[in-house]
Amino acid sequence: MKKVVVTALVALIVGVMSMHSIHEAEAAFGLFGAHKKVKDVNGKIEIPLKKVDDGKAHYFKFEQDGTTINFFVVQSNDGVIRAAFDACDVCFPAKKGYTQDGDFMICNNCGRRFHSSRINVVEGGCNPAPLRRQVVGDKLVIKTSDIIPGARYF
Numbered sequence: 001m002k003k004v005v006v007t008a009l010v011a012l013i014v015g016v017m018s019m020h021s022i023h024e025a026e027a028a029f030g031l032f033g034a035h036k037k038v039k040d041v042n043g044k045i046e047i048p049l050k051k052v053d054d055g056k057a058h059y060f061k062f063e064q065d066g067t068t069i070n071f072f073v074v075q076s077n078d079g080v081i082r083a084a085f086d087a088c089d090v091c092f093p094a095k096k097g098y099t100q101d102g103d104f105m106i107c108n109n110c111g112r113r114f115h116s117s118r119i120n121v122v123e124g125g126c127n128p129a130p131l132r133r134q135v136v137g138d139k140l141v142i143k144t145s146d147i148i149p150g151a152r153y154f
Helices: 002-019 022-029 144-153
Strands: 036-038 044-048 058-064 067-075 081-085 098-101 104-107 113-115 134-136 139-143
Touching: 044 058, 044 144, 058 144, 067 144, 081 139, 139 144
Parallel strands: 036 058
Antiparallel strands: 044 139, 058 067, 067 081, 098 104, 104 113, 134 139
16 A cells, blocks of 8 residues: 555656646745745855856755745846846746746746746746846846845745
């Protein structure tokens, strides 16, 4: 009987992971820590560009006063490194975030698609909530003071 239950559970997890992106499945099951933890150093977060300049969405989390603030960084096809909270003004209560599909970020709650080149340009509604950032030398720099207001989403 135990073997049947374990097999069914494994089949369910594999099924969900094959039907949805790994990021969404990780979020649903709390597996593997989809968001990499970053720390404040002198009022800022520094991420080496070589870790985020591959066109793939990279997910991070920052912890402040017991609240975990999730965000992602992605290089759009125009070469710009962009950053946004892993939430939006509309769907944030569902706490599902976004998944990448090629050049688009997809809201895991409502399914709307947002071209990555519009992140940090268009805001409001279900668009990924923009996060200020700047490239300094070979690092992406995000001020902690810009991340902390994002706690309202989480």
